Amino acid sequence: MKYSSTGRTGTAGRTDTGSVEKVADELRALADARAVGARLPSTRELQQRLGVGPVTVQRALARLVTEGALVTRPGAGTFVAARRTPRVGDTDWQQVALGASPVAGSGGVELVLGRASVHGFELGAGYLDASLRADSRLAAAATRAVRRPDAWAAPPAMGVAELRSWFGRQVGADPSEVLITPAAQGALSAAFRALLPAGSPLLFAVPTYHGALAVARSAGLVPVPVPTDADGVRPELLERAFAATSARLLFLQPTYANPTGAVLAHDRRRAVLDICEKAGAFIVEDDFSRWLGHGQLAPPPLWRDDDAGHVITICSLTKILAPSLRVGALVARGPVMNRLAAMRQVDDFFVPTPLQHTAIEMVTGPGWAAQVRAVSTALRVRMAALTAALAAELPDCSFENPHGGISLWLRLPRGTDDQVVATRAARLGVSVIPGRYFVVGEQDSSHLRLCVAGIGEQDIPTAVALLAEAVHASAGSIETGALVG
Amino acid sequence: MKYSSTGRTGTAGRTDTGSVEKVADELRALADARAVGARLPSTRELQQRLGVGPVTVQRALARLVTEGALVTRPGAGTFVAARRTPRVGDTDWQQVALGASPVAGSGGVELVLGRASVHGFELGAGYLDASLRADSRLAAAATRAVRRPDAWAAPPAMGVAELRSWFGRQVGADPSEVLITPAAQGALSAAFRALLPAGSPLLFAVPTYHGALAVARSAGLVPVPVPTDADGVRPELLERAFAATSARLLFLQPTYANPTGAVLAHDRRRAVLDICEKAGAFIVEDDFSRWLGHGQLAPPPLWRDDDAGHVITICSLTKILAPSLRVGALVARGPVMNRLAAMRQVDDFFVPTPLQHTAIEMVTGPGWAAQVRAVSTALRVRMAALTAALAAELPDCSFENPHGGISLWLRLPRGTDDQVVATRAARLGVSVIPGRYFVVGEQDSSHLRLCVAGIGEQDIPTAVALLAEAVHASAGSIETGALVG
Numbered sequence: 001m002k003y004s005s006t007g008r009t010g011t012a013g014r015t016d017t018g019s020v021e022k023v024a025d026e027l028r029a030l031a032d033a034r035a036v037g038a039r040l041p042s043t044r045e046l047q048q049r050l051g052v053g054p055v056t057v058q059r060a061l062a063r064l065v066t067e068g069a070l071v072t073r074p075g076a077g078t079f080v081a082a083r084r085t086p087r088v089g090d091t092d093w094q095q096v097a098l099g100a101s102p103v104a105g106s107g108g109v110e111l112v113l114g115r116a117s118v119h120g121f122e123l124g125a126g127y128l129d130a131s132l133r134a135d136s137r138l139a140a141a142a143t144r145a146v147r148r149p150d151a152w153a154a155p156p157a158m159g160v161a162e163l164r165s166w167f168g169r170q171v172g173a174d175p176s177e178v179l180i181t182p183a184a185q186g187a188l189s190a191a192f193r194a195l196l197p198a199g200s201p202l203l204f205a206v207p208t209y210h211g212a213l214a215v216a217r218s219a220g221l222v223p224v225p226v227p228t229d230a231d232g233v234r235p236e237l238l239e240r241a242f243a244a245t246s247a248r249l250l251f252l253q254p255t256y257a258n259p260t261g262a263v264l265a266h267d268r269r270r271a272v273l274d275i276c277e278k279a280g281a282f283i284v285e286d287d288f289s290r291w292l293g294h295g296q297l298a299p300p301p302l303w304r305d306d307d308a309g310h311v312i313t314i315c316s317l318t319k320i321l322a323p324s325l326r327v328g329a330l331v332a333r334g335p336v337m338n339r340l341a342a343m344r345q346v347d348d349f350f351v352p353t354p355l356q357h358t359a360i361e362m363v364t365g366p367g368w369a370a371q372v373r374a375v376s377t378a379l380r381v382r383m384a385a386l387t388a389a390l391a392a393e394l395p396d397c398s399f400e401n402p403h404g405g406i407s408l409w410l411r412l413p414r415g416t417d418d419q420v421v422a423t424r425a426a427r428l429g430v431s432v433i434p435g436r437y438f439v440v441g442e443q444d445s446s447h448l449r450l451c452v453a454g455i456g457e458q459d460i461p462t463a464v465a466l467l468a469e470a471v472h473a474s475a476g477s478i479e480t481g482a483l484v485g
Numbered sequence: 486m487k488y489s490s491t492g493r494t495g496t497a498g499r500t501d502t503g504s505v506e507k508v509a510d511e512l513r514a515l516a517d518a519r520a521v522g523a524r525l526p527s528t529r530e531l532q533q534r535l536g537v538g539p540v541t542v543q544r545a546l547a548r549l550v551t552e553g554a555l556v557t558r559p560g561a562g563t564f565v566a567a568r569r570t571p572r573v574g575d576t577d578w579q580q581v582a583l584g585a586s587p588v589a590g591s592g593g594v595e596l597v598l599g600r601a602s603v604h605g606f607e608l609g610a611g612y613l614d615a616s617l618r619a620d621s622r623l624a625a626a627a628t629r630a631v632r633r634p635d636a637w638a639a640p641p642a643m644g645v646a647e648l649r650s651w652f653g654r655q656v657g658a659d660p661s662e663v664l665i666t667p668a669a670q671g672a673l674s675a676a677f678r679a680l681l682p683a684g685s686p687l688l689f690a691v692p693t694y695h696g697a698l699a700v701a702r703s704a705g706l707v708p709v710p711v712p713t714d715a716d717g718v719r720p721e722l723l724e725r726a727f728a729a730t731s732a733r734l735l736f737l738q739p740t741y742a743n744p745t746g747a748v749l750a751h752d753r754r755r756a757v758l759d760i761c762e763k764a765g766a767f768i769v770e771d772d773f774s775r776w777l778g779h780g781q782l783a784p785p786p787l788w789r790d791d792d793a794g795h796v797i798t799i800c801s802l803t804k805i806l807a808p809s810l811r812v813g814a815l816v817a818r819g820p821v822m823n824r825l826a827a828m829r830q831v832d833d834f835f836v837p838t839p840l841q842h843t844a845i846e847m848v849t850g851p852g853w854a855a856q857v858r859a860v861s862t863a864l865r866v867r868m869a870a871l872t873a874a875l876a877a878e879l880p881d882c883s884f885e886n887p888h889g890g891i892s893l894w895l896r897l898p899r900g901t902d903d904q905v906v907a908t909r910a911a912r913l914g915v916s917v918i919p920g921r922y923f924v925v926g927e928q929d930s931s932h933l934r935l936c937v938a939g940i941g942e943q944d945i946p947t948a949v950a951l952l953a954e955a956v957h958a959s960a961g962s963i964e965t966g967a968l969v970g
Contacts (some may be wrong), residue, residue: 017782018858028654047909067657067785091541091819093765098820099734103679103827127639135637142631142839149622152807154612169513172552186833194588198683198705211831217829219582249580280578297502297544300552307574322637323835326665334576334584342588344694346703348671351839352809354627370651373503 019052023060026050031069033082040070040078092450103218115144120429121463125454126258126406127323130198130377132453137367138358153181153353156407158341159329160356166363167329170290171313172304179341180351183328184288186344189215191247191284191312196221201245205233207284207447209258209411212251225440227249230400232257232264242279249282255298256289259438259449260409261383261402269305276310281338286315289370291320293404294380298400302387309334317359319406319453320375327351327359358362379406382452382460389464394471406453409435411445417477418446424470430463446478504537511535516554516565525555525563557938558967572701580941588703605914606744606948611743611891612808617860622852623807623843630842638838640665643826644814645841651848652814655775656798661673664826667836668813669773669801671829672808674700676769676815677734679828681706686730690718692894692923694743697736701803710925711735715751715885717742720756727764734767740783742848744923744934745894746868746887754790760796767821770798775803776857778889779865794819802844804891804938805860812836812844864891867937867945874949879956891938893922896930902962909955915948931963 001324023046030040041049046057061078064070071081112465122129137477145151158164159180181187188211196202198220204213206225221484226241227234233252241247252272254264264272276283285302290300303313309332332338362368383402390397396413412418418434423434448467455463493924508531514527526534531542537582546563556566557776607614642651644665653660666672673696681687683705689698691710701708711718711726716736726732739749739756750758761768768785777783788798794817801813815825847853875882881898897903903919910917920932933952940948 009888016854016858017778017780017861018854018856020782021776021857021906024652025654027614032654063782067789069649069657089794089818091794091821094767094794094819094821096768097765099682100680101824101827102823103831123919130638133637135634138637139632146631147842150624152620152746152809153615153617154808166510169510169517174556182833185831189832193703195583197584214831218678218828221541280582282579282582291506293502297505297548304552309574309576309579323834324637324839325835326833333574334579336576336579339583339588342586343703345565346588346670346699347674348667348811349808352811352837354809355837355840358631367556369501369503369507371503372506373501374504 008181009270012291016056019056020059020063023052024097025049025054026065027060027064028069033063034080036080036082038080039076040080042077053373056318075157077125093330095349098431101368102220103214106466117387120431121449121459121466121469122431122454124431124433124451125225127318128375129454129456131456132378133322134362134371135322137365137371138325138362141361141365142354142358144361145354148353148357151354151357155353155356157345157350157364158183159351160353161362163327164329165313166360167331170315171287171331173313173331173333177331179330179332179337179344180356181314181328181330181344181352182348183318184286184314184327184350185211185215186326187314187316187328188284188286189298190343190347191314191340192221193215195249195282195284195336200249201247203247203250204240204243204440205247205250205252205257205280206236206440207259207435208251209253210433210437210438212286213437213440214385216251225362228257228260228262230262232262232268233272235275237432238272239275242275242281247279247281248286250276251286253286253288254302254405255287255462256292256405258288258405258448259407259435260400260475261407262400263299263403264302266299269302272312272418273302273306277308281310281312284309287313288319288403290315290423291375292379292406294383294402295376296404298404299362303331312336313339317363320371321359321362325355325359325362327355343478346463379404379452380456382407382455385460386450386452386458389461393464398470406448406451408452409438410448410450412471414445415476415478416446416471416474418448420474420477421446421467421470426472428466428470428472430466430470432467440456448457490780497750500540504541505506505544505548508541512545512549513554516549520564520955521567522822523565524561524796525565527562537776538601543705552860555789561718566785569728579929587705588699589846606918606944606951607916608871608935608937609916609918609938611806612803612938614627614862614939614941616861616941618807619847619852619856620807622856623810623847624852626846626850627839627843630839630848633838633842634826636839636842640835640838640841642830642835644836645838645845647816647849648812648841648845651845652800652816655817656786656800657773658816658818660820662816662822664815664817664822664829665815665836665841665927666799666815666829667811667833667925669771669799669802669939670696670700671811671833672799672801672813673769673771674704675832676799676825677701677706678704679824680734680767680769680821684889685924686732688732688735689721689925690735690737690742691925692920693736693925694738694746696752697919697920698922698925701736708925711786713742713745713747715747717747717753718757720753720760723757724760727760732764732766734769735761736769736771738771738773739787739789740772740892741777741888743773743890744892744920744932745885746890746892747885748784749787751784754787758787758791766795768796770796771923772798773801773804774890775800776860776889777864779868780861781889788816794821797821797825802848802941805881806847808846810840810844810847814842863942864889864937866940867940868893868941869943871935871937873948874946878949878953891936893937894923895933896933897937897956899930900959900961901931901956901959903933905954905959906933906952909959910952913951913955915951915955917952
């Protein structure tokens with residue numbers, strides 16, 4: 001038997017599939033809201049309530065009986081059937097089929113979002129709180145964007161031309177070298193997988209963005225750590241890492257790196273590029289914090305120092321504008337752009353047209369300068385409050401002053417476990433992210449990543465005082481193997 | 486030297502980084518629009534034109550000189566520098582670094598989008614043309630969605646609760662079993678990579694959706710074909726394929742499959758599930774065309790027949806509403822949901838909040854039934870016109886009547902090459918997709934995929950007449966190895 005044997009509807013004018021789908025959906029909601037065995041209203045009542053004809057109601061009821069959501073007792077009416085969900089099927093076989101996970105398990109993935117907690121103090125969130133977002137300007141821009149004639153059609157495959165030009169100008173690239181992506185994470189994910197087959201080594205200047213490490217691991221790539229100091233990645237160790245692994249890709253955040261806030265020093269830029277050139281390797285430059293300077297202009301992207309297509313630059317508007325404006329760009333030169341564009345198409349086709357036009361209006365409109373200024377000022381003030389509070393409350397911890405950006409890398413006293421501190425801090429109402437998610441392999445001490453994106457200046461002293469309590473209560477937690485029970 | 490050594494801005498009130506960024510961007514646009522060597526307006530003129538102070542203009546000019554976009558000649562002014570882009574760096578090294586491509590090369594990827602051509606007749610596009618889209622209702626719903634208080638914040642990681650409930654009701658799942666995704670392609674991509682490490686076999690009921698094949702290949706998976714007939718995938722061959730490959734995943738479109746429009750016959754559903762259960766395997770059920778029936782209700786998703794978490798169902802609103810409403814769902818039961826959710830987070834974090842709320846209003850609002858009805862009716866009418874025209878103009882081709890959906894699988898006369906026909910047809914103004922992108926390995930004859938999503942009823946006879954011309958002019962093209970030169 002085929003489903004087509006039920007034939008096509010021959011009662012046009014009295015019922016139609018759209019109405020039946022709709023009524024069936026309403027009946028499902030009705031059944032879900034009632035106890036098992038409850039009687040449904042009569043067909044006549046349902047007709048009146050839903051404003052449809054008897055045939056539509058009957059077809060919808062028949063559908064739900066077939067689905068098992070309702071049962072009919074002739075002469076008595078229609079009743080809510082015993083719930084089939086949650087069903088008790090045995091799903092244990094899935095563990096055999098799935099095997100070890102490339103993405104879950106370490107806890108790092110869930111922390112990527114650094115979601116703002118509604119309770120307590122947020123030193124973990126990687127996105128601006130509502131007070132710094134341009135929500136009303138976004139709403140106004142989006143209201144125009146969603147009403148454009150082409151708003152809901154597919155955009156050009158590489159992105160809307162005006163947006164490509166704008167990103168190109170920021171980076172110093174031709175518009176043809178720009179591919180619009182859904183913010184930095186989608187760009188990263190496509191880039192790593194487009195450039196490297198599973199099993200390949202991938203160099204990370206550590207400590208590094210935990211979301212990039214999660215992408216690499218989820219794609220079966222092998223992260224290789226290259227240590228940094230206050231001036232960014234260390235060239236002599238980078239050279240050694242390329243030689244030891246034959247890697248073809250380095251992930252780098254030259255400007256206001258996550259989690260340290262460091263900038264790749266001017267005199268290292270050429271050295272890093274020369275090493276990559278010699279290795280025949282790409283650099284994925286994650287320029288996520290271009291507009292997050294603390295009152296200074298950010299150094300130019302590394303892209304500007306490279307002619308031969310080694311640098312692939314990732315841009316994003318989510319940090320400076322809002323997390324749900326998921327718009328960014330991949331900037332690349334040479335044949336690699338075809339590879340990147342093909343991977344992005346396969347991943348997800350394109351970035352919705354209305355988001356692209358909203359972004360265009362936000363970055364070219366009169367509010368852009370004010371937004372950059374407001375965020376820049378707020379981050380400077382917040383970071384000053386954070387460093388002052390840390391110096392006062394946690395003199396036994398150490399850190400480099402961030403040059404910009406939203407995060408600070410706090411070195412804990414020797415013997416103190418980052419996860420133990422983070423768990424204790426959460427109980428005291430302060431959210432922080434353990435440093436283990438930002439490194440590869442071993443490090444000589446524990447760290448926390450602290451972030452000022454989601455916390456107001458006035459709350460920082462209290463948050464740090466509570467964090468200090470958590471740190472001091474966790475002293476010696478590595479040696480004793482103490483777990484917060 | 487570090488960039489931080491330039492110090493923090495001390496001229497607050499007269500300039501700020503936001504304004505400098507903004508003015509620098511405007512000067513870049515100005516420079517881009519002028520010839521090399523052209524003189525820029527004076528600082529004073531720029532101040533007036535841009536409405537900013539002298540310090541801001543000077544800092545922006547200095548920045549562009551550093552970037553190499555402008556040159557200053559003391560006493561003479563500021564001039565547009567020789568263009569550095571397109572630069573002439575040698576990017577040939579990239580071919581060595583990149584090696585063979587998992588995504589590009591075959592031409593299939595660019596065809597995934599089936600983008601509507603502005604010229605000629607569109608029998609290739611997989612999205613509804615503007616006449617069937619609910620653009621004005623979408624604009625109205627989105628206008629409300631972008632103004633919600635939480636519109637630009639990050640949504641809950643699994644998606645907005647009301648939307649999860651709605652998708653759950655359609656499929657027969659609990660809301661906790663629903664993960665909101667960016668339409669079907671993003672869901673497919675995440676699912677394949679979450680379930681299988683690179684190198685794994687993946688079964689496809691062929692012919693199959695070319696975008697799914699592209700995902701598999703891009704992830705280093707090995708597609709294994711399982712032939713179908715008019716009733717869907719053939720159980721005895723499915724069983725053999727699992728035994729031969731130890732595959733753990735089958736990709737299936739049980740309802741109105743792309744490209745055939747076939748429905749998995751009722752009496753095969755249990756057989757397919759039993760075979761997958763015995764194999765300890767998942768089924769990814771791509772239910773993309775649930776609302777694309779031709780006046781009939783679609784059969785229930787395969788999900789409803791499975792208790793033990795074998796079926797993972799993908800839903801999408803892009804086909805029934807609009808390509809830029811990139812909203813869909815992954816529906817899964819058991820521990821596999823954690824794996825899927827983790828992969829989606831790593832891929833791209835979340836679907837923008839405004840799109841989720843727009844979708845909620847579209848599917849729960851009064852226009853939903855009308856949209857399903859309008860599309861259903863139009864597709865029935867268009868498909869009837871297509872099958873009638875094919876019978877009249879191409880009696881030497883054959884096809885099964887689609888039960889629903891947007892596509893038809895046309896078997897070409899023996900000896901006729903699909904690519905040659907498609908190229909000739911494009912020259913005559915008709916866009917079609919060669920069948921080779923929908924199959925794995927060899928097939929015993931060539932096919933075309935024809936699609937009625939993007940063409941009006943009135944244009945179909947002419948389009949098919951032109952296509953017939955292309956087919957007949959290509960007779961014998963396989964034997965002769967003819968290429969359209």
